[in-house]
Structures are given as C-alpha cells and as structure tokens.
Amino acid sequence: MLKRLGFVVLVFFGLLALVACGEEIGENTTPGDQTDNGSENGEDAEEIDKLVMGFIPSQDAGNIATTAEPLEEFLSEALGIPIQAEVMVDFSGLIEAMRTQQVDIGFLNPFGFVQAEDRAGVEVILKSIRNDEDSYVAQYTVPADSPIESIDDLIETEGLVWAYPDDLSTSGFLFPAKQLLDMGIEDLDDHFQRFSVGGHDNAMMQLIDGQADFATTFDDARDTLADEFPDVYDDLRVIGYTDPIPNDTISVRSELPDEIKQQITEAFLSLNDNEEMLEIMHEIYTWDGVAEAQSSDYDIVREVFAEFEDDLAN
Template sequence: MFKRLAFSLGAVLLTGTLAACGGGNNNAADNEEIDTLVMGFIPSQDAGEIATTAEPLEEFLSEELGIEVQAEVMVDFSGLIEAMRTQQVDIGFLNPFGFVQAENRADVEVILKSVRHGEDSYVAQYTVPADSPIESIEDLLEEEGLVWAYADDLSTSGFLFPAKQLIDMGVDNLDNHFQRFSVGGHDNAIMQLIDGQADFATTFDDARDTLAGEFPDIYDDLRVIGYTDPIPNDTISVRSGMPEELKQDIVDAFMSLNDNEEMLAIMHEIYTWDGIVEADSEDYDIVREVFAEFEDDLAN
C-alpha cells in the first residue's frame, strides 16, 4: 500500500501531490470514481510514531470499505481544515474546536466522536511542577509573566477552554498576563514542565499518561491544580460532498472497532480512545460558545 507522511502546512497541501493519490479528485460530481480515502491526523505525540501506528488501521479500513485508505499526519489543525475544505482529506480526526471551525469554513460533517474512560466528554487539565508555589487556577491570576505551555492555539483543551476560563475569571489580556508558549503537542507541553521551561501547562486529562513510560515518577513530579468544564470529545468528521452511502459505510467501519480489541488498542495508542460513538453537530454547541469568544482573533 502506498503510504506517505505530510508534515506541510495547508498551503503545501494545495499542491497536486495528494490529488495524484486520489483524495483531491473526490467530489460530488465523481463519487462513483472514489478509489482512495485520505484520513487526516493531528499529532498529539510524535508525528512519525502516529504514522507507523496508524498503518494497521489503514489496512483494516481499506478491507472494510473496499477502498484504499491512507493516513496523513498534518502539522496543525489549520492545515487539516484547509485540506478538508479543498477536499484533499476525506476523513478528519478533528478536535472539538477544529470541528466547529471546519464546519464553518469547510462544511464538514461530524459523524462520530471518541469515548475515553467510558465518557464521551473530557476536561482540560492545568498542571504545574510538584514544587511550584502555584496551588490553584486562581493563583494563576495573581502573578503576571508566568510561562504557559500548551499544544496549539486551536487546541480545545490545550488552549481555548482554559483561555476562556481564565478570561471569565478576570484575566483582561492573555498576552499581557502570560508568556504563551505553543509547543505543538500535549506531550510537549508536559515536557516543558519536566524541563523547567514553563510554569504551568494546559492539556487534556491526563496528558501525563503519554510520558509515564519514559518518566515513571511523573505523577509525583507534576501536580494537577484544576480543570475546565466538560468538553465533548474529539470527532471523526467527513468532508463536504461525501456520498451518503459511503458516509454510512465509514460510520459502520469505525463503529466496528468497538468489537475489535486490536484496532481499539491502536486508537488508544494514537489518541487514548477507548471506544467510538455516533455524534451530531448539536453535541458541540458549548464549543461554539467558546469559538465565539475567539473567532475574531483566530479568523486569520
């Protein structure tokens, strides 16, 4: 099976490289000719590891759908959204905010969402070094200049929900109050605390798990000081113009992972998913409220 790893931004994805593989020619006018589906991932850990880990999932879905499925690891959410808008990516593993933005910009449709620890929602977590004087989220408001590490400006749990919470708690200007440090992954945000490069990090709950194998004392060395309100879980979304029959086949194929221990183990390794359930756009109304807070800042 042809496999390729894309580490370019959305602008590079507009080239003919992907189109030559089939994904770029997928549209409502030639649905019957679809012979390749491209899945877009955003790295929550090392991108190369995700690409390798996803190979059995590619093969499984290809067999289930009777269509070649390719996994592409994108640099960031903006690149994935642009790739779905231009129909270079057919299936996107979008976080909640990424989905809301992609729905607005690219008319994508959510079909499924993840289950973790038996729940279809999660919270963002604030973490500090164990010896930090910071004891609570409220303490973050008391001192200016703290270094704040997080995955990405478009990360729902990494930045947007914590940012909204901090604003609601009284921070007038995030840029003036904190030194913001976007580091490209939740594991990287936690690493900034281990390396002493940040005062606090915001991630999904519990991002320490991603590094526990390498740092067995991480739960003693890093301390959780608080959480945000619940956030609906990550999505599996499809591009606009996806044929209804194929869309249902994709739903059925992913739902069958719930009865496949090997494939669930892969999803857990990629994104710590324990299961998959069907999803509707309305499930993400709370995310739209947060999006409205930052829409002007993130429009460009």
C-alpha cells in the same frame, strides 16, 4: 443553386456546433449528473479509489504515522477502498485539506470540527469515548515543587510562562483561555508568556525541562510520557480543570458521497468490537471507543469559538 448550397453549409456548421456542445457537456459533467438517482450534483456517483485520513499530532508525529498503519489496513479491508493516513502539521492544515477535498476523513478536535464545519462544510459522523464518557476536561499542570497551588494563583500572578499545544487546541488552549478570561484576566498576552509547543506531550515536557510554569492539556496528558518518564505523576502536579468538553470527532469532507459516509461510520463503529483496533485507537489518541455524533453535540464549543473568532481569523 447558391441559396441551396448556402442552406447546406449552414446546416453543416449547425450540426458541428451541436456536436461540439455535446462534447463539452460530456467533458465537464460527471456521470452522476446524467443519472436519475436524485442527486443534483452527482455526488453519489463519485468514484472513490482512495480515502485519505488526516491526523494532527497529540504526541510525536512519527509515532502516530507508524501506529496508524494497522488502522489503515483494517479500514481498507472493511471498506474495500485503500486508506492512506496523513499526519498534518496542525489543525489549520487539516481543515484546509478537508476544505479543498484533499482529506476525506479528519480526526478533528471539538474546536477544529466547529471551525471546519463553518469554513468547509465538514460533517461530524462520530465522537470518541474515553473512560466510558463522551466528554472530557482540560487540565492545568505545574511542576510538583511549584508554589502554584490553584487556578486562582495563576490569576493572581503575572508573567508566568504558559505552555500549551496549539492555539486551536480545544483542551490545550481555548477552554482554559475562556475560563481564565471569565475568572478575571483582561488580556492573556499581557498576563502570561504564551508558549505554543505543538503537542500535549510537548507541553508536559516543557514542565519537566523547566521551560514553563504551567501547562494546559487534555486529562491526563501525563500518560503520554509515562513510559519514558515513570516518575511523571510525582514530578508533575494537577492544580485544576475546566468544565466538560465534548470529545474529539471523526468528521468527513463535504463532498464525500453519502453512501461512503455511511460505510465509514459503520466501519469505525465496528472497532468497538475489535480489541486489537481499540488498542491502536488508544495508542493514537487514548480513545476507548466511538459513538455516533451530531453537530448539536458541539454547541458549547461554538460559544467558546465565538469568544476567539476574531483573534483566530487574523
């Protein structure tokens, strides 16, 4: 009798353990893990109730947030999912937010994408079109009355104040910095007084205010100030350019389901046929359209990244 009772007790506790294990699996397994859709991690079954778009300021951050509202509405309707635009402080913040899956769609510059791909598995889906081109150049600008006439003058003159948007800005810093090093400058910090100002328009403003000797930005960042300063094209003079740079990206976080990635791609491509939305994109980033992109389009950016990787990691 005691042996039979002991057996029953063992069976009872064994059943409890199986139930507990089943509950634990149910609690920690997404619906996709128990489907036959071929997805090993259940990504394609992830429920998306909101998508967050991350911007970095190429102009006044408040203006971007306001200007992006019609784009939010358009994409929300096209995707059937609410879209929320977030203006990030800088590229590093946007990359980190995508790494932690807090931002779904990132408007990343070329270098930001390369770094985000390396650190966070971010995937590029689209690139911008400006003036019918999928590449652009960085621009060197000085005050109109400056004695500086060329990039060679920058090489030959020590102590100049250099205004640029951000250490991770592809056109604002990285490509010009690589060019200046290739032209003979051994140490940028020894040769220049570097001044990171948080935006391409801000870099132009440093020249207008007499706070910098030259600035590096995208081409032509004077456009960002033309409404407020109609004489900006006369007051600021361009002295040179870098080699071509692949255009900015629209990239997505690593764990976003493939089906949603494709829907986002199609929604943004539809902007090419929507004049109102194209005006919005031009107002935000001076884009005239978008085209599909792939990672290999940014190999030249990876070469520049390799030059500064150690410094930027500190």
